[in-house]
Amino acid sequence: MNKKQDLIKAGIRLFAAQGFDSTTTLQITKEAGLTEPSLYYHFQGKHELFTYILNTTFEKYFARMESLKNETPSRFEKIENLIDMHFQFVYEMPDEIYLAVSTCPARLKDPEDMCAKNIQKQRLWLISFLTDCLDTGIESNEFIKVPIEETVGLLIAMINGLVRQRGLHLENLIGIKETAVEFCRRSLVKNKH
Amino acid sequence: MNKKQDLIKAGIRLFAAQGFDSTTTLQITKEAGLTEPSLYYHFQGKHELFTYILNTTFEKYFARMESLKNETPSRFEKIENLIDMHFQFVYEMPDEIYLAVSTCPARLKDPEDMCAKNIQKQRLWLISFLTDCLDTGIESNEFIKVPIEETVGLLIAMINGLVRQRGLHLENLIGIKETAVEFCRRSLVKNKH
Amino acid sequence: MNKKQDLIKAGIRLFAAQGFDSTTTLQITKEAGLTEPSLYYHFQGKHELFTYILNTTFEKYFARMESLKNETPSRFEKIENLIDMHFQFVYEMPDEIYLAVSTCPARLKDPEDMCAKNIQKQRLWLISFLTDCLDTGIESNEFIKVPIEETVGLLIAMINGLVRQRGLHLENLIGIKETAVEFCRRSLVKNKH
Amino acid sequence: MNKKQDLIKAGIRLFAAQGFDSTTTLQITKEAGLTEPSLYYHFQGKHELFTYILNTTFEKYFARMESLKNETPSRFEKIENLIDMHFQFVYEMPDEIYLAVSTCPARLKDPEDMCAKNIQKQRLWLISFLTDCLDTGIESNEFIKVPIEETVGLLIAMINGLVRQRGLHLENLIGIKETAVEFCRRSLVKNKH
DNA sequence: CATGAATGAGATTTCATTCAT
DNA sequence: GATGAATGAAATCTCATTCAT
Numbered sequence: 001m002n003k004k005q006d007l008i009k010a011g012i013r014l015f016a017a018q019g020f021d022s023t024t025t026l027q028i029t030k031e032a033g034l035t036e037p038s039l040y041y042h043f044q045g046k047h048e049l050f051t052y053i054l055n056t057t058f059e060k061y062f063a064r065m066e067s068l069k070n071e072t073p074s075r076f077e078k079i080e081n082l083i084d085m086h087f088q089f090v091y092e093m094p095d096e097i098y099l100a101v102s103t104c105p106a107r108l109k110d111p112e113d114m115c116a117k118n119i120q121k122q123r124l125w126l127i128s129f130l131t132d133c134l135d136t137g138i139e140s141n142e143f144i145k146v147p148i149e150e151t152v153g154l155l156i157a158m159i160n161g162l163v164r165q166r167g168l169h170l171e172n173l174i175g176i177k178e179t180a181v182e183f184c185r186r187s188l189v190k191n192k193h
Numbered sequence: 194m195n196k197k198q199d200l201i202k203a204g205i206r207l208f209a210a211q212g213f214d215s216t217t218t219l220q221i222t223k224e225a226g227l228t229e230p231s232l233y234y235h236f237q238g239k240h241e242l243f244t245y246i247l248n249t250t251f252e253k254y255f256a257r258m259e260s261l262k263n264e265t266p267s268r269f270e271k272i273e274n275l276i277d278m279h280f281q282f283v284y285e286m287p288d289e290i291y292l293a294v295s296t297c298p299a300r301l302k303d304p305e306d307m308c309a310k311n312i313q314k315q316r317l318w319l320i321s322f323l324t325d326c327l328d329t330g331i332e333s334n335e336f337i338k339v340p341i342e343e344t345v346g347l348l349i350a351m352i353n354g355l356v357r358q359r360g361l362h363l364e365n366l367i368g369i370k371e372t373a374v375e376f377c378r379r380s381l382v383k384n385k386h
Numbered sequence: 387m388n389k390k391q392d393l394i395k396a397g398i399r400l401f402a403a404q405g406f407d408s409t410t411t412l413q414i415t416k417e418a419g420l421t422e423p424s425l426y427y428h429f430q431g432k433h434e435l436f437t438y439i440l441n442t443t444f445e446k447y448f449a450r451m452e453s454l455k456n457e458t459p460s461r462f463e464k465i466e467n468l469i470d471m472h473f474q475f476v477y478e479m480p481d482e483i484y485l486a487v488s489t490c491p492a493r494l495k496d497p498e499d500m501c502a503k504n505i506q507k508q509r510l511w512l513i514s515f516l517t518d519c520l521d522t523g524i525e526s527n528e529f530i531k532v533p534i535e536e537t538v539g540l541l542i543a544m545i546n547g548l549v550r551q552r553g554l555h556l557e558n559l560i561g562i563k564e565t566a567v568e569f570c571r572r573s574l575v576k577n578k579h
Numbered sequence: 580m581n582k583k584q585d586l587i588k589a590g591i592r593l594f595a596a597q598g599f600d601s602t603t604t605l606q607i608t609k610e611a612g613l614t615e616p617s618l619y620y621h622f623q624g625k626h627e628l629f630t631y632i633l634n635t636t637f638e639k640y641f642a643r644m645e646s647l648k649n650e651t652p653s654r655f656e657k658i659e660n661l662i663d664m665h666f667q668f669v670y671e672m673p674d675e676i677y678l679a680v681s682t683c684p685a686r687l688k689d690p691e692d693m694c695a696k697n698i699q700k701q702r703l704w705l706i707s708f709l710t711d712c713l714d715t716g717i718e719s720n721e722f723i724k725v726p727i728e729e730t731v732g733l734l735i736a737m738i739n740g741l742v743r744q745r746g747l748h749l750e751n752l753i754g755i756k757e758t759a760v761e762f763c764r765r766s767l768v769k770n771k772h
Numbered sequence: 773c774a775t776g777a778a779t780g781a782g783a784t785t786t787c788a789t790t791c792a793t
Numbered sequence: 794g795a796t797g798a799a800t801g802a803a804a805t806c807t808c809a810t811t812c813a814t
Contacts, residue, residue: 021214150372161354179343187379407600536758547740565729
């Protein structure tokens with residue numbers, strides 16, 4: 001089980017850094033301290049390793065997202081927690097979240113591909129979560145009136161953009177999460193007074 | 194010159210859709226209605242074609258960005274125009290802008306690579322442009338006081354996220370640009386009393 | 387077309403001598419005076435080369451068999467011609483006929499496989515041809531009364547056995563064809579007396 | 580000894596069905612309910628297992644053939660018994676006889692190979708047995724005068740063809756053995772009176 | 773006896789690239 | 794300008810075999 005974990009770790013790191021096609025089985029096994037054929041002992045092949053990693057990652061990701069649903073703070077706190085969770089995730093496992101958010105655009109064309117399916121599922125989950133937030137937030141007068149579908153699209157783009165930025169190590173500012181949260185709060189939450 | 198343009202077009206489409214490594218010279222030349230060796234008549238090889246496309250795209254991109262500098266509306270209008278320009282670009286040439294914003298993370302590790310250089314240049318340009326906007330906007334009391342560096346990072350993430358979303362055809366809402374602009378305006382521009 | 391023919395010839399010889407699995411693409415291309423990848427220029431792969439050879443061979447084989455149908459000698463002469471044709475074929479293209487008669491028992495399990503289909507087609511053709519011969523030969527009193535289905539099975543086994551023996555160079559007797567024909571004649575044709 | 584027998588059985592079945600090269604050690608051990616390394620406990624390797632099977636099979640085969648020699652019926656009954664024995668063998672152990680009669684054309688090139696040696700030995704045995712039959716049968720006036728060498732070749736081809744046909748499950752007629760025997764009898768045995 | 777884990781050798785296949793025409 | 798034919802290099806994968814346990 002030890003070496004299998006090494007293969008997975010190496011796969012996560014290399015797939016995240018280079019993409020699926022540019023990562024060779026030799027690189028992965030070398031990084032795991034093994035020879036090439038042993039990848040085929042633990043997995044059916046390169047593709048199954050990738051699939052395995054992606055599925056595992058998405059499982060973790062969806063598990064975290066599910067737990068957000070069950071908390072019951074104010075609407076905006078839900079959004080805050082969503083942003084928070086993504087930053088938390090990217091802090092704990094930068095390569096995994098990068099994979100989950102950014103992988104395989106090449107594959108998005110084939111909707112049967114497991115990669116496309118997960119990306120789609122993630123998008124639908126976020127849409128459902130945020131739509132619900134905005135809907136009830138506007139109704140309860142916590143939020144100002146905004147076009148819901150478009151605002152949801154914008155928030156998703158923002159979160160994905162922030163995660164990608166981090167995953168690619170293009171930015172590493174400590175306070176950016178708070179800034180993002182405040183930015184959204186000012187835009188959405190009605191001024192008490 | 195005609196066939197060369199066909200090669201470039203095919204390259205843009207395929208590199209954007211599949212990435213550099215997953216795109217083969219056969220695919221490109223077939224889509225251009227040619228055979229493989231003719232790619233080597235027009236370009237030194239696959240790599241030079243990619244470089245050529247990326248440079249051309251970034252030239253167009255930077256040209257548009259430069260023209261934004263010379264306009265002298267209010268600070269927020271500058272940001273609005275920046276967002277606008279990206280949506281305009283993604284509308285006119287969806288594959289090019291997707292390439293410019295999202296390509297070759299695999300290459301980002303090698304800072305000598307032209308791809309990494311352009312991405313870096315884009316980032317620096319956006320940082321400089323937005324920093325200047327926020328700086329003077331805050332100073333002139335048009336904007337509320339926000340942490341500049343972080344807000345700049347957030348705005349870049351948002352723009353990249355929006356462009357990526359469109360490039361991948363994950364979203365196609367008509368009013369999202371206006372929603373994004375208003376979202377930012379509410380967050381940044383001081384309420385005239 | 388020259389080198390493609392060389393590949394085909396090498397394929398015929400090697401597949402006949404060693405079987406499909408034991409023959410490597412390197413052997414084939416080397417024997418054809420080429421390097422390995424060129425096999426993939428002319429064919430989709432090793433499997434397609436094999437399929438191509440087998441189909442071509444069976445086409446030739448079936449063409450010869452068809453021409454036997456149109457001749458109208460006595461019943462026994464039809465059988466004589468059938469035996470003759472197989473010896474002629476094995477003389478002209480020993481490897482091809484060996485392939486046609488003996489290949490790919492491993493594949494016979496999958497009835498969708500083109501190899502199994504051709505073998506099946508050959509068998510059915512021979513059954514139909516010989517059944518017709520015996521049927522009408524017995525009716526017309528040229529032949530003695532024999533169990534038809536079983537005699538057909540026997541004659542097919544005999545022909546296949548003779549061809550295999552030759553294809554494997556286990557026997558090379560000049561007069562064996564005549565001996566076979568006379569053997570069958572004595573067994574089938576009524577004594578004119 | 581139990582598991583060793585399972586390995587042998589699996590080997591017989593798979594080698595007969597797929598040939599030596601196309602059968603993997605994994606298939607064999609899986610079918611025997613074991614894992615790969617245990618093959619190496621019981622045998623030196625795949626090759627030795629094959630050799631072992633082939634030798635055992637040929638031993639049984641030769642033993643049966645030897646016992647035919649010692650019976651002393653008429654000449655034709657000897658041939659009848661030979662045919663009978665092969666049908667008996669193919670009925671009792673279809674895979675073994677198929678292996679004995681049809682294996683490893685790939686190996687026939689190397690005359691040192693044990694496979695080629697056995698096939699050669701079988702052929703020589705049959706030649707000697709049948710030559711003796713025909714020789715004395717003709718001399719004693721039981722048989723008509725036929726070219727001996729060629730008729731022997733024909734009978735061997737016939738027997739091999741019948742066995743192969745059965746081994747490959749291409750035919751399964753109940754009365755074919757009798758038909759074959761009568762076919763030969765009519766061709767060889769002098770009409771009494 | 774048996775297995776989980778690993779490997780060296782080698783097979784098939786892909787692909788960017790070249791070259792003669 | 795363009796192509797048919799070919800190739801070197803390398804990638805994925807298979808398989809008989811080994812070894813520690």
